[in-house]
Amino acid sequence: MTSRTPATRSRKTPGRPQPGRLGGIDAARGLALLGMMATHLLPTFESNANLTPTWIGLTFSGRAAALFAVLAGVGLALSTGRDKPLEGAELSGARRGVALRALVIAAVGLTLGGLEVNVAIILVHYAVLFLCILPFLGLGVKRLCAWAAGWILVSPVLAYLLRPWLLAPEPPLKLGQNPNWEDLGTPSRLLADVFFTGYYPVVQWLSYLLVGLAIGRLVLTKALVPVLLLVGGTVVAVAAKTLGTAAMEDWGGRAALEKVLDSPGYPLGSVLQVNLAGLPQEGSWWWLASAAPHSGTPLDLLHTSAVAAAAIGACLLLGRLAEWVDLDLLLPLRGAGAMTLTLYTVHVWVVSGFYLKPLPAGWTEDGMYFAHAAAAIVIGMVFAVMGWRGPLEWVGHAASRVGRGGLKALQ
Incomplete structure (x- = not known):
């Protein structure tokens, strides 16, 4: 995205990205949101004995949520100085703002955690x-x-060593559901689950925010940077996945893990392609050699981080193309991406309404997904054209401004 003159920067065109905002980054957030919705609403495995992976599972599982997390790091970099990090009092204020915004997000997450829903809420x-x-x-x-x-190299090893110790007590230090307000009453179990034993273990997932922060510290408006992200991310992603597949299929990794599981007929090959969450990754160092989605191994973290970098590069390039042809090609994605917290929250709430219930007459899983995706796109476009923030985004932004400058910042 080329830089604009001060005169252009001060002028806001309806429907265009807000001044100082990169439309390609919002578009990548929208892509991540639609990908996460797909894994929530569409099957990632066929309903057969072999659990054959579907194209949804092969494409989005592990990658959509990782993109969401990497973009969190990018967003934090953009709001704290871009390629020139803030220092001194400004940096301290920014940290307070981020902390207060995190409390808002946590409150929303703990509230959603009280819903009965077959979604791992992030x-x-x-x-x-x-x-x-x-x-x-x-x-x-x-x-x-x-x-x-x-962090990508060390955190998976730390998690591998500590998980058995955390799961040994009775009951184990692991939640059986999404974190909710009641879990604050058992802080040790909550913290162990959030950091090590849960679906999105923070210890390993911090890798994504570090990668995103590094990407956001690049000069993203330079012409070559999106190309490097796209090409470099693609090469690293392919290499990491190829190495993980070779370790499992050619070097004896899967055979060793099947012996550890001691469960004849278990479709480990399919699970390694789509989602390793839920399997006790213990008893063999071979677990750390896979690149399986949601395994939290070095190769998984490297592969999904690289996919995220490539997706961000592609969206930034599309943003440049949109400026060149003077047509807002990214509006459907960037509109939704600018209000992901609100749309994600509404999506989870709606999904909870169908938990353990049949779909309405005439509806299919595909139809339900397209309804959610279309609603997110349309609502996002309306808010973008009108220049509005999403409701929860407004609360988070207000909290951040209070942290940076006190209550006077809102006046």
């Missing part, structure tokens, strides 16, 4: 990730890349 983990990333907000791109690389 918001509480997302909020904790915001708090964990605070010490890194003042770092430049080189130091962030070093931290991200180290």
Whole structure:
């Protein structure tokens, strides 16, 4: 996206991205939202004995949520100085703002956690990730890349070593549901689940925010940066997945893990392609050699981070194309992407209304997904054209401004 002159920057065109906002980043958020909706509403496995993966599972499982998390890091970088990190009092204020925004997200997540719904809700983990990333907000791109690389390598090993110890007590330090307000009464169990034993373990998932923070510290308006993200991300993603597949299928990894599971007929091959969450990854170091979605291994974190980088690069390039042809090609995605917290919350609430209930007469799973996706796109477009913030985005933005400058910042 090319830089604009000060005169252009001060003028706001209805439907165009807000001044200083990168439409390609919002579009990537919209893509992540639609991908997560797909994994919530559409089957990721065929209903057969072999659990044959569907194209939804092969395409979106693990990648959509990772893109969502990487973009959180990108957004934090953009709001804290872009390629020139804030310092001193400004950085302290930004950290307070991020912390208050995280509390808003956590409150929404804990409330949604009280719903009966077959969705692994990410918001509480997302909020904790915001708090964990605070010490890194003042770092430049080189130091962030070093931290991200180290975290991707070390955090899975730490989790592998600690998980058996956390799951050994009776009851184990693991929640059987999404975190909710009642879980605050058992803080040790809640923290263990959020950081290590849950669906989105924060210890490993901090890798995504570090990667996103590093991406956001690049000069994203330079012409070459989106190309490097797209090409480099694609190459790394393919290499990581290829290495993980070879480890499992050619070097004996899957055979070793099948012996550890000791469950004849279990379709481990299919699970390794779609979703390893729920399997006790213990008893063999081979678990750390896979690139399976939601395994939290180094290769999984590397692959999904690289896919996220490539997706961000592609969306930024589409944003450049849209400016070149003077046509807002990204409006359907960036409108939804600018209000993901609101749309995600409404989506989960609506899905909970159908929990353990048959779909309405004439509805199919495909139809339900397209209804959710179309509603998100239309609502997002309306809000974008009108220049409105989403309701929950407004609350989060207000909390952030209070943290940065006190109550006078809202006046």
